[in-house]
Amino acid sequence: MDLSEVIDAYLLESDELLREMESILLQMEKKDPDSEMMNALFRAVHTIKGTSGMFGFDKTVKFTHIIENLLDNLREGKLKSNKDLVDILLRAKDQMDYLVQSEQKGEISQEKSEEGKKILDAIAPYLEGGIAAAPAIEKQETVFSSVIKSTPSVSSSLTLANYLISLRPKRNVFQNGLDPISFLTYLKKLGKILYLQTIISEIPTNESYLPEDCYLGFEIFFQSKEDSEKVRKVFEFIESDSFLHILPPGASVEDLSYLAGQLPEEEIFLGNLWREMGVLSSEGLVQFLRFFSPTSSEPEAVHATVVPESTKEQELQKAELGKSTILKVDSKRVDQLINRVGELVVSAANLNQLVSGSQDSNLQESSLLVSRLLNEVREISLKLRMVSIGEVLQKYQRTVRDIGKELGKEIVLHIDGKETELDRNIVDKLGDPLIHILRNACDHGLEPTEERISKGKSKSGNIWLNAYHDTGSVVIEIKDDGKGIQSDLVWKKALEKGLVSGSKPDQEEEVYKLLFHPGFSTAGSVTNLSGRGVGLDVVQKNIESLRGTVQVHSIPGQGSRFVIRLPLTLAIIEGFLVSVGTSLYILPMEMVLECLEFSQENSDGKNDYFALRGNLIPFLRMREIFPQEEKKTNARENIVIVRMGDKKAGVVVEQLFGEFQTVIKPMGSVFHNVKGVSGSSILADGRVALIIDLPSLFERTVALEKAKN
Known part of the structure; x- marks a missing residue:
């Protein structure tokens, strides 16, 4: 098996x-x-x-x-x-x-x-008396024997008590990861099983038998010095998935008769079984059967006065049936579903294009209905892979605790935005980047306790880990209240390594980008946690592989803040389709603010700035980034205004096709190092469009401008 x-x-x-x-x-x-x-x-x-x-x-x-x-x-x-x-x-x-x-x-x-x-x-x-060994695990065949008999031993103790335990697991108990046999094995730890009968009357004899279902029940005559509450705790985790009833010592024949009415087996079968088990005497069996005689009215009174606790729970469970439950599905199946939905999106777009030229109104209406339903299916399927980021963030409580203990620092991690949802594939790849940033914050960012006190800060260092949605993206912030990043020291180290030359730039962010250079570190010595210059390099590579960006902000003496911006999903993108010449490009829709006709009158030809309602914003030309054939003299240009975080910029293109839903296809290995492109997509007519990574594209443009100067 x-x-x-x-x-x-x-x-x-x-x-x-x-x-x-x-x-x-x-x-x-x-x-x-x-x-x-x-x-x-x-x-x-x-x-x-x-x-x-x-x-x-x-x-x-x-x-x-x-x-x-x-x-x-x-x-x-x-x-x-x-x-x-x-x-x-x-x-x-x-x-x-x-x-x-x-x-x-x-x-x-x-x-x-x-x-x-x-x-x-x-x-x-x-532990009292030291550590006692765990009970040996018995083979299942021993417990599954049809009858296990033993004669109750005579004991001088007056605390021994006999219990009748009726256990009927639900059909789906195996599917919930529970095995009744393990509970019966654990029961032996509290006492002695005098008699155990496996009930097999529910096993189907035809093709309706399902090997994943449980058809067995158990009647157990159990002797222990523990009270009934202790005995019940043995079945604590299977009780909600079973019918469980425990009759304590002193139970009457009336109690047995009511129990028989709750069990699926025939009363005469149960009466004879309990007599054989030693629960009922011969006289007791006669009294028991009288309760089920048509001439007797006694069972009515018994049913009215005794309501077992397990029956109450069953009634509550019935009331819960209408509520939603969690279904665990293999993530590979979800990925396959999303891939197929993505292909449907492309096929539906092709269908709409063909139908749009038809004069058949019914056909057009049907096509629009299919598109609408497909969009709903797309939204639902994408949500299947969306998970709360809280499970990722929460595990860093332990990480920060252990690092603080190793460094001899008191560190408190504050977590917000646990309910923020993100694509599961992205969540799985976030581990390494966040670990590296948190380690840096603990080791480099936060001062030792004595230094913090001397500066008038709290004794404990603080790190804030926050996640939230912003314009179609997920933003993760890691902030600390430490000493901040010393930009002069970073620039000095970069000069020593030959990474830069000249005077330090005015913009601190340009200096902080050096921290992500492979092998760069400002640590004075190598420790178990840092100093080798590989942490932030890994962070940048991993975040960029997820089509995301990472930025650093810092105020000396007050702390640092790392801002990671990620797409919601890696599967399907809401894009804005544009073209330059014969080439097609897709801009992320969540970053697009507005589109305007581009005029040289509104731009500064020297510095590539566009005048937008009294403000100058930088822009780049797609034709210059991705060279094309000669431009038509009468071709009109348009500028797409995009937003990246709190900054705005412009992208000059030629034609605007509007909003476009598309499936992201990975680029070949040859294009992995091409800055500014995060993927590709096949359009309905078979043409290929490049998906533009705007933050990376602007970064590439800035680097090219610096190289020219």
């Missing part, structure tokens, strides 16, 4: 739970945890342990079992949370992450095994 898809689901769920665990632990460093936080923390570890047990990942189970014991003590108030304990738990979380990822491959290094032992040694003082 191929378990690759199930393993993938296990890894995905574990990753989500471990991220949640880390988030809660970081909160625990700042404040005492409440019961909700502790329950969520315990639930995350308990779930990972249970699902690991399903696959027989013994090392993961044994390690998480001990962490679970520690969290149980915290949850019950036997231990008090403190920074040292949180630090141990964060290390344990990292070890769990490693075990989850590695044990399924059979690759656990000796170094990591030793690290696990060190973590357990640190935990031992917090």
